[in-house]
Amino acid sequence: MTDDDNNGLEGVVAAHTVLSEVDGAAGRLVLRGHALDDIAGRWRYEDMLALLWQDFFAQLPSAPELALALGRARTDVAALLRADDHAMLSALTPLEAMRALLARVPDGDDLPTALRLVAAPVVFTAAVLRWKAGEPALVPEPEASHAADFLRMVSGRPATWAQAAALDAYLVTVADHGLNASTFAARVVASTGAGLASAVLAGLSALKGPLHGGAPGPVLDMLDAIGHADAAAHWLEAALDRGERLMGFGHRIYRVRDPRADALKKALRQLAQAGGVEAGRVALAEAVERTALASLQARKPGRVLETNVEFYTALLLEAVGLPREAFTAVFAAGRVGGWVAHAREQVQRGRLIRPQSVYVGPAPAAATRVAEPAAV
Known part of the structure; x- marks a missing residue:
């Protein structure tokens, strides 16, 4: 292996996207034509989904209608929980338990599947945290905002307006960030035609690594x-x-x-x-x-x-009451909207991702004949 090998792929363009621009030199993040400074603290997460998902789903509803649909999706996802999940999963970390539960969401490429995948990290993470605290999981309130319902399902108390607004600011801020490791993983899987749930699980698995989402x-x-x-x-x-x-x-x-x-x-x-x-x-x-x-x-x-x-x-x-052992799972709750958008963009505008590798192993050796076993 030589010193000029680029094993981190810096500078390699692997996708053209309308979703986000990360300008490292200027310290600027643009999310589909909007500077982060202009929307963080002003938008709800549901507004961010409406922005990122435009053109990727037929007849995408307005942000208020999307919020109601997301609330119903939280109820749908909660129905995937089983009576014995507490005993089976509470020994795992919140992220590992949530990943296992998310695998129950059927694959698909339509808007209902996308909404269930966004709902899943919130519903499942809240349930796991409740189980670890010795409390039963709470059912979603579909009329509530996504951030407020998450905080209520974790704590058992209604979130204040300020708490929900702060969590919304976080979810919006981390919703998408260029071709990071988890987003690239999601795009690779999506490029195979595997479906949104498979792509999101790939992104979630990449996010688990401490060099990406665990810090x-x-x-x-x-x-x-x-x-x-x-x-x-x-x-x-x-x-x-x-x-x-x-x-x-x-x-x-x-x-x-x-x-x-x-x-x-x-x-x-x-x-x-x-x-x-x-x-x-x-x-x-x-x-x-x-x-x-x-x-x-x-x-x-x-x-x-x-x-x-x-x-x-x-x-x-x-400050909003989420335990530090769940932070990576909460990160996933924000980034999942971006994974879905990138997966849909890859399917619509890209092709199977198949980069080239350079072999640096030993040269082929002369074949040797394997001795035949002695006759019995």
């Missing part, structure tokens, strides 16, 4: 370990001395600040203004962010290591 929780572990703002500098410097990565900083694509971090920081501040976040927690996070950025700049002046989406994701999801 927000450790941000909270870092904040808990630091404890107080005045301890941030000492703790962070010691971590860097040990060669540890500071969770929530740096991104493979963005050469400047991740725009999703700013969108979620704004949503967190709005939630704090409504009394939905402990003031000391926000102050600690902002102190850690400032100190970490200064330390990284001083130690690694040649590298761009800005705040990424993981940092404020962790704080926002914690």
